[in-house]
Each structure stands twice: as structure tokens, then as C-alpha cells.
Amino acid sequence: MSVAQDKLDNASSELDAHVREIVQWHFDPETGCPFWLDYAKKLDFDPCEKIHSYDDLALLGHFEDEWLRGGPVRQWVPKAYANDPIYVFETGGSTGLPKYRINVRDFQTDYALYSESLSEEGFPKGADWLMLGPSGPRRLRLAVEHLAQLRGGICFMVDLDPRWVNRLIRDGKMREMEAYKAHVVDQALKVLKAHENVQCVFTTPKLLEALSEKVSLPQLGIKGIFCGGTEMNAQFHRFAREELVPGIDFIPTYGNTLMGLACCKPFDPVDDYAIIYYPPQPRAVIELVDPDDPTRKVDYGETGRVMLTTLTKEFFMPRFLERDEAERAEAIEHYPWDGVENLRLLTQMNESVVVGVY
Amino acid sequence: MINLPLLRAGQPYTSLDTVEVLHIATGEPLVNVSQANRGLIARDLLAMGKNREALQAHSVAELLIICKKAAELFSTAELPLGDGTQTPDDYIVQVSGTTGLPQSLARANMAKIHLVFDEMAAVLDGLTRGLDLAVLDTGQNIQDGRPLSYVSLARALGCILPSNSPGVHSLWLPAIPLKTPLVLKPGREEPWTPYRIAQALIAAGCPPQALSFYPTDHGGSAEILLRSGRSLLFGGGATVEPWLQDPGVQIHGPGRSKIIIGADKIDHWEQYLDLMVTSIVANGGRSCINASGIWVPAHAREIAEALGERLSQIHARPLDDPEAQLAAFANPEMPHKLSALIDAQMGNAAQDMARGKNERVAEAGGGTFLNPTLIHVDNYEHPLANGEYLFPFAAVVETPQQALVERIGPTLVATALTEDEQLIQQLLASPHVERLNLGPIPTNKLSWDQPHEGNLFDFLYQQRALQRMAG
Structure with missing residues (x-):
């Protein structure tokens, strides 16, 4: 069942507005975290001026996982939350040092x-x-x-x-x-x-x-x-x-420390048990891209590498290339944005990572 | 395309997770093989006690009759294959198509499986040294006036199988007349033979519950190894490493089979050239019982030159060529990698006496092959002296006779060409040698009344002390 175009458009507009809000927040010296404020100094443009939509996040390139593997972890604490109790959570650590993400x-x-x-x-x-x-x-x-x-x-x-x-x-x-x-x-x-x-x-x-x-x-x-x-x-x-x-x-359910939690499409016998996840947009976006050319979004049904963007006031992670792949799935009424089907470890990484142990 | 289901205690089950296996030469998908998830296997194995009861309900004598029928059906019948059927000729073409084994060799392997099924009584005699197997029906017996009892050590025999050659499957066939259900995990490229054997047995009257067929991944294989009680694991290196010390898992790794010529016969080495060629090349050099070493006390270079010359006359041919002796590789990159690995290991202390490295990789009929390779090494510690690969490969190694037996290392089959009693005694005493042929017997020639690669009966059963007193 296809989703009405206006519903898709609304979701897209909501996402773009959310991107603007989050970028403003993280690159504002009053609210942002030290990492992004330092990062902005190395750019030859002002993110707050140039980034107006989700697509504009491409100006920031790809978030690198190494940034989360070492300290100081406080560089990720937004100034606005400096006096709040801070949690730190770790990713699995199956590819070396775990990544650390702060949470409020x-x-x-x-x-x-x-x-x-x-x-x-x-x-x-x-x-x-x-x-x-x-x-x-x-x-x-x-x-x-x-x-x-x-x-x-x-x-x-x-x-x-x-x-x-x-x-x-x-x-x-x-x-x-x-x-x-x-x-x-x-x-x-x-x-x-x-x-x-x-x-x-x-x-x-x-x-x-x-x-x-x-x-x-x-x-x-x-x-x-x-x-x-x-x-x-x-x-x-x-x-x-x-x-x-x-x-x-x-x-x-598909969740991880960096993204949050993606919901599964409600069970429908016509899906033949396919597991289709929808990210918690606009707080997080999953885009499936060509593994050899991450600037190209794959077509519906085509396999692509997961590119994850997290957009909350606690954590901003633009266009991070995950170690997972999936097929791009159409939006549904309840989740009027792209989903991912048959999510799995990236084929190229199959031999180097120990996963699925628990 | 053929869709091959799992067999869950004999019942077909089509999985949503499948693997396409391609024809080696054409690249066309030949079969879509259902894959079992780990939990499904674990769940099924919980019921294995019940499945075993179905097999226990038959006497050994009845199961031997079933094996005889299965021999005939395996070789001649049109048997179920997924949603269709499979004739013997289909089977030959399919096995050859996905494994790269020439059709002529696939047919020879089919005959080998037929023979083991047909001669199962003799095979069991060899495994049990003539034990009256009625003891497995009753649990106890009297032999030579003494009470005798055996207890089964396995709820099932798990088999993590290879893809190299169908003949290897004859190893686990005796499990059925030994009243042990089979849990088969086929090799990726060779689901055909285990499936056809299972169908032949079912058609012959074997309880279907005794036959499970689970194409699966490493996790699924681990589940089979952990739960079956007794398992055969084919493979080498990292695959078998975790299981080396597990008494419930019998490892079938590289054979490193050898021909040994004693000093008393070495001056007549030329009369053994045919024996050496056969032992190296038979079945495309794919078996663990193929010779991969010729160990001699003298004349190594002359032997290597003569053998190299003979082996260089063997050429890659299309898989349907009746004269084909070499098997193609499922992965066309593998021959290049293996050839480079051999070259890298050769160094200055070894030489390829067959064709030389530039002609080792060959193409024919759409397949990629490795031509026979014969390495002369200058000392027994050379890394290729005990090498074994999935094609006709052997090293000629010269070492003094007095040190030879202790230097050969683990050897599945040793053919010893000698009448020197001292050397024979050394070989008989050697823990390295699993199967010893004394005299000009090719390493690949098996006698079915002798145990091969471990004794399946001893692996599945343990003798139990039994005393009875009336009153």
C-alpha cells in the first residue's frame, strides 16, 4: 500500500526542520558540545548558515567512528547539559575498542x-x-x-x-x-x-x-x-x-547505542516474515548507500550500506557509515519514510567480526 | 532451478534462508539450498532420542537388508529431489557441476557408495571384528561363554561434511545398521550425495526419522557437534581447532598419505612408477587417501624427474570428457592463490618437476584447474615436504631409512614398499600411521573389511561390563 505523497512530504519537511534545529543547537557556543564547536572552527563555512536540510548534512562529510573510540568523553557533552547527570554507554566492541556515547x-x-x-x-x-x-x-x-x-x-x-x-x-x-x-x-x-x-x-x-x-x-x-x-x-x-x-x-527490534531504537513493521503475512525496520525519524535517519560510492542512495529493493544519522540535542552524528547492510524498503502509513529490510552485517566484514554471540 | 529442502527427521522443510550454488563452468545457478537456522537444529536434536527409537525398532539384520536395497536405489532409481526427482544421470551431472569433479570420477564415486551399501555386512564385520551384531538388538549377548553388552554413546551421529568427493560419504553409512540416526550437514557445493543417500535409505524402508539433513552455517554446525554425542568433522585449520580435544568429535583432516620405499627396494623404484602415479592422481587427487608424499632413502631426484614427466602428461579436460582426470575448482580464484602459495613456499630448496609454475593453472571447458604438481624437496623439514592440496600434488622427500618413520609425521595411509622386517616393524609400531599397506597397494585402494579413518563402531559404542546371577 503506497503512502500519500503529502504524508511523505510532511515527514521530509519535519526532518529538514529538525536538522536545522539540531545543527543550530550543536554549533551554538551556548548549547553545543566541545567536539562540534572545535570542528566548526576547522570548516570554511558556518554550518548554521549553510545547512538547511537533511541533504545539506553532506557538507559535513561522514562521521568517523574513531572519534568515539577515545577520550575525552566530556567533549561530547553539550554545554546545555553540563550540569545534568551523564551516562556513558558502549557499543559492542566487536571491531576493536568500543565506541562511547554519552546520554542524558x-x-x-x-x-x-x-x-x-x-x-x-x-x-x-x-x-x-x-x-x-x-x-x-x-x-x-x-x-x-x-x-x-x-x-x-x-x-x-x-x-x-x-x-x-x-x-x-x-x-x-x-x-x-x-x-x-x-x-x-x-x-x-x-x-x-x-x-x-x-x-x-x-x-x-x-x-x-x-x-x-x-x-x-x-x-x-x-x-x-x-x-x-x-x-x-x-x-x-x-x-x-x-x-x-x-x-x-x-x-x-533493531537498536544500537548510536541510533536509538528502530521499530519493526507490524507483522503482515504478505511480507513472508521479512523483517523491515523503520528508524525513529526525525531523531535518527537511516539511508542505504552504495558501499563503493556512498554519495549514491540505492533504489528500493537494492542492497546498500547503512548510513546512520543521529539528530538529538544530546548527540549529533551525521552520515556515519555503519558496518551493516540491508535492502531499501518503501515507507508505510505508520512510518512515512524509508525503511530497511533484511538488515545484516556488511558482506565485506563477515569474516573479521564476531557477532551474534548472545 | 532445483530447490533443495532440509530434512527434519526425514520431513522436507523449505527455509526462507537459502543459498544458491552455481555451476562451476557456466556460472548458472544450479540449486537453491535451504539453510537451517541454529535454533531449529537445536530444537530438532532435542527429539533425537525419539528418532533413535524408530531406528531401534528394526534389527541389525533388517537394517542390513535396507542397506542392500538402498545400494540398488542409490545407483539406479529416480529418487525425490526437492520438489522434483533425480535420476542417477542427473546426479552425476549435478555433482560434477557444483564440485568440479569430472563426471567419470563422479560415476566412480557413485559405484564406491553402492559397494559400501551393498557390502555393508562385510564392512560391519571389519569394524567389529566379526561381532554378532544381534547384541545391538538385545543389548546383551553371550560370546565364547562370556556375557557381552554394548552401550551406545550417541543419540545421533553428526556429520559435518566436505565437498571434495562423494566417496567420502561412504564413511558414515554404517551408522544406520549400527542403529544410530544421522544428522548431516553437507558441504556447500555438495548437498547432492548426502541428500540422495538419505532418499535411497528412506525409499528402501529406513525410518525417515533417522535421517536429518541440515545445510547450515558455522553456528548450525557447532550445534550439531555440541549435541549429537558423537560427530565426524571434516576439515582442517581453524575449522577443527576448537574440537581437537573433544572426545565426542572425530576429526577428519588432511590425510598426508605417503608411499615409502625401503632401501631394499629403492634401486628398483622405476617398477613402482605406475603405483605412485595412481596414488597421487586417482579421484583427481581430491581424497585424503591420495599420496602427497613419496619418502625414500635414495634416488629422490631421479624419482621426482620421472614422476614429474609422467604427471606432466595429464591435462585438464572438460568435466564431461570421459578421459578427464582432474577436478575443477569451485572458486576460480583458488587455483591462482594455491599456485602462488606453493611458489612462495618452494624457495631455492625445492623444484616443481612436473610443468613448472607458469603452467600450473589451467583452463578447460569453462573450469579452472591445477595441473599435477610434483615437488622435489632437499630436506624433510621443507614446508612442502608434508603439504597436501585439493589436486594431484606430491613431494618427493629423501631421508635416511633409520630416521624415516619418525620423520614422516601423521599419515592416514602409508604404502610401504619393502621386505625389510625392521622397517616393517617400525611402521607397525608407529602411532603416526593409521592405515598401513605392505606391498604394492595404491594408497587409494581401500579394503572394506578394514576400518578406515577411525573405527565407527568403537566411536559409537562402548563395551559395558555385565554380570548376571540368578536369585
Whole structure:
């Protein structure tokens, strides 16, 4: 079903207005962060004058991930938030040093917006949650807890260190990895058996599989599963709905520390289990570009490299070339902007990165 | 295009995740292979105990009859293949098309699988040294007046399979009459043979539950290795590294098979040239039982020159040429990379006595090949002395006889040309040699009443102490 042109135009206009607001904010000495204020000094133009739209962000080139890998982390704190409590979250660290991103309230905002996409049937208000996923320096731990609290629930936690799992895989210690997985799942089982009001679960695809081997989640009263953390394909989606957790509201989600949280297109049998994500525009934009020529946006259905732009008052990250690829998907009524289908690790990086361990 | 499903305990399942496998010569997609996700395999393996019961319901004698029927069906019948069917001729063309094995060799491999199925009783005799296999039906027996009992160590036999040559699949066939379900992960380019074997067995009356076929990725393979109880893992290097110390995983890596000529026979080396050529070249040099080393106490250079001359007469030919002896590579870049690797390792201490590096890579009928390569090395520690590649490749190594056996290193098959009792005794005592041929037996010639590459029966079963007393 195609989306009305005026709806697409409105979304585009809203995005351009948001870009202007965010650029003004980050390049204003009263509100911006030291990194961008210093960066502006090296430019031969004033971003506030020249950047009026999303397309104009090309003037800034591509955000480089190395900028986030080292300190000082305070260079990213906008002056406007200098006196607020600051969180720092880390990316996976599967490509070397992790990237560090500061947060004030973004993670709460992202998850509050995401909460609006969840159904009352699958994720009832007042239901408690189990968070069975990567904890430690990752945003997920706090974010899922905030989501549960927003919906009137209490969130039970299980520790998981995915970097340890990565290391076990790199060292070829497969039996140890299994033992660690069993240790994590055992803790989750205790929570599920002891607390009847746990009706919602956040977990990763592999942990969902491991958990479902031990118990029937529908029989335990689980109504909704928010699944993310690693890539999922259509086959996994189908397997989850048909065999792992039939009857449960299963919501695949794509999120990361740099972007926030992308929502999945509501399940529709005609999609044949394809997983199509829509970024939280205008707070973040995903554009799919030709890996060999990132100035070219790919056509609908064509595979492209993810180029991510984050546009919040806490964090400005223009045109960052991610390590993921996907096919460009058409806008839908609920999300009148481009989506991404079949998101996965960039083909060129397949052999050098250990992912999907948790 | 053919769509090849998974077999989940014998039941076809078409995955949303598929891999297209191309014809080596034409580049056309030949088959779209369903891929199993890791969790699906794990879930299915939870039910393996039940699948095993279906197989246990048949006696070994009944399963041997099923194997006989399967032999015939595998070689002659039109069997299910995804949403269509496959004749034996289709199978030959398809195997050849995706693996690069010449059709003539694919046919020879088909005959080998037929033979193992057909002679399964003799194969089991070889594996068990004549044990009355009724003991597997009843759990206990009396042999020579003593109680005898065996316990199964595996819920299933997991097989992480290679793509190099269909004949290798004959290794795991005895699992079925040994009442152990099979969980097969085919090589990317060779889904054909495991699938056809499974269909032949099902058509012959084997319980479908005993046959699972899961094309999958590394994660899925790990799941099979972790859960089957007993597994065969084909591969080398990083693939097998995590499993080297795992008692449940039997590694089938490079064979590094050798021909050894004793000092008593070395002056007559010319009479063994045909044996050497056959051992190096048979089956396109793709098997672990192909000789990749000729170890001698003298005359190494003359042997290398003569062998090089013989091997240089073998040319790449199109895959449908009945005279074809060489196999094409699925990845056309691989021959160039391998040839460069060999050159880089040669240095000044080695020489290619076949054609030389400029003629090593060859093209024919749309395929890319490596011509036979015969390296003369000047010492046993040269990096190519124990090299093995997926084409006819061998090194001639000269080393004093008294040090030879300790220097050969791990050797799947050693053919020893000697009547020197001391050398024979050294070889018999050597833990390096897995299969020993004494006399002019090509390394690739197998006797099916002898265990090969580990004893599958000993791997799947353990003898249990059993005492009974009335009262």
C-alpha cells in the first residue's frame, strides 16, 4: 500500500526542520558540545548558515567512528547539559575498542517512543518484565528497565557479558560457551518460575532459543517478547513465530547505542516474515548507500550500506557509515519514510567480526 | 532451478534462508539450498532420542537388508529431489557441476557408495571384528561363554561434511545398521550425495526419522557437534581447532598419505612408477587417501624427474570428457592463490618437476584447474615436504631409512614398499600411521573389511561390563 505523497512530504519537511534545529543547537557556543564547536572552527563555512536540510548534512562529510573510540568523553557533552547527570554507554566492541556515547535522557526518550508501538495485549500495562540480554556498560540494561517502568512494571535482570562470550568463541572454547549460556538461562528460569507476573521478556535470538528449550514461554504466561541485540533474518522470524513462541506477540527490534531504537513493521503475512525496520525519524535517519560510492542512495529493493544519522540535542552524528547492510524498503502509513529490510552485517566484514554471540 | 529442502527427521522443510550454488563452468545457478537456522537444529536434536527409537525398532539384520536395497536405489532409481526427482544421470551431472569433479570420477564415486551399501555386512564385520551384531538388538549377548553388552554413546551421529568427493560419504553409512540416526550437514557445493543417500535409505524402508539433513552455517554446525554425542568433522585449520580435544568429535583432516620405499627396494623404484602415479592422481587427487608424499632413502631426484614427466602428461579436460582426470575448482580464484602459495613456499630448496609454475593453472571447458604438481624437496623439514592440496600434488622427500618413520609425521595411509622386517616393524609400531599397506597397494585402494579413518563402531559404542546371577 503506497503512502500519500503529502504524508511523505510532511515527514521530509519535519526532518529538514529538525536538522536545522539540531545543527543550530550543536554549533551554538551556548548549547553545543566541545567536539562540534572545535570542528566548526576547522570548516570554511558556518554550518548554521549553510545547512538547511537533511541533504545539506553532506557538507559535513561522514562521521568517523574513531572519534568515539577515545577520550575525552566530556567533549561530547553539550554545554546545555553540563550540569545534568551523564551516562556513558558502549557499543559492542566487536571491531576493536568500543565506541562511547554519552546520554542524558535520550535512552529514556527512545524507549518511551518505542513503548507507543507496543500492543496492550502483548505487553500489558502493569506486567513485570524479564531483561535477559547484555548488561554491563550497555544501554539496554537501563533502557529496558525504563520501558518496563514506563508501562507500570518491574524489571527483573540477569547479568550477561557478551564480550566474554566473544572471547570464548575466539578461543574456540565451545563447551565453555555452552556452560555460560546454561548459567545465564538457569537464572532466567528461576525468575520466570518465581514471579508469576512476569509477562514480558526482552531477550536476544539465541537466548530465546536456549530459554525455549527449557520451558514453554506461552505456558508460563509470557505474552510479549521484545527481541533484539543481534541480527535476525526472515527464517528466524518464522521459526520464532511458528515453533519457539507460537501465539506470543513477538517483536523483532533493531537498536544500537548510536541510533536509538528502530521499530519493526507490524507483522503482515504478505511480507513472508521479512523483517523491515523503520528508524525513529526525525531523531535518527537511516539511508542505504552504495558501499563503493556512498554519495549514491540505492533504489528500493537494492542492497546498500547503512548510513546512520543521529539528530538529538544530546548527540549529533551525521552520515556515519555503519558496518551493516540491508535492502531499501518503501515507507508505510505508520512510518512515512524509508525503511530497511533484511538488515545484516556488511558482506565485506563477515569474516573479521564476531557477532551474534548472545 | 532445483530447490533443495532440509530434512527434519526425514520431513522436507523449505527455509526462507537459502543459498544458491552455481555451476562451476557456466556460472548458472544450479540449486537453491535451504539453510537451517541454529535454533531449529537445536530444537530438532532435542527429539533425537525419539528418532533413535524408530531406528531401534528394526534389527541389525533388517537394517542390513535396507542397506542392500538402498545400494540398488542409490545407483539406479529416480529418487525425490526437492520438489522434483533425480535420476542417477542427473546426479552425476549435478555433482560434477557444483564440485568440479569430472563426471567419470563422479560415476566412480557413485559405484564406491553402492559397494559400501551393498557390502555393508562385510564392512560391519571389519569394524567389529566379526561381532554378532544381534547384541545391538538385545543389548546383551553371550560370546565364547562370556556375557557381552554394548552401550551406545550417541543419540545421533553428526556429520559435518566436505565437498571434495562423494566417496567420502561412504564413511558414515554404517551408522544406520549400527542403529544410530544421522544428522548431516553437507558441504556447500555438495548437498547432492548426502541428500540422495538419505532418499535411497528412506525409499528402501529406513525410518525417515533417522535421517536429518541440515545445510547450515558455522553456528548450525557447532550445534550439531555440541549435541549429537558423537560427530565426524571434516576439515582442517581453524575449522577443527576448537574440537581437537573433544572426545565426542572425530576429526577428519588432511590425510598426508605417503608411499615409502625401503632401501631394499629403492634401486628398483622405476617398477613402482605406475603405483605412485595412481596414488597421487586417482579421484583427481581430491581424497585424503591420495599420496602427497613419496619418502625414500635414495634416488629422490631421479624419482621426482620421472614422476614429474609422467604427471606432466595429464591435462585438464572438460568435466564431461570421459578421459578427464582432474577436478575443477569451485572458486576460480583458488587455483591462482594455491599456485602462488606453493611458489612462495618452494624457495631455492625445492623444484616443481612436473610443468613448472607458469603452467600450473589451467583452463578447460569453462573450469579452472591445477595441473599435477610434483615437488622435489632437499630436506624433510621443507614446508612442502608434508603439504597436501585439493589436486594431484606430491613431494618427493629423501631421508635416511633409520630416521624415516619418525620423520614422516601423521599419515592416514602409508604404502610401504619393502621386505625389510625392521622397517616393517617400525611402521607397525608407529602411532603416526593409521592405515598401513605392505606391498604394492595404491594408497587409494581401500579394503572394506578394514576400518578406515577411525573405527565407527568403537566411536559409537562402548563395551559395558555385565554380570548376571540368578536369585
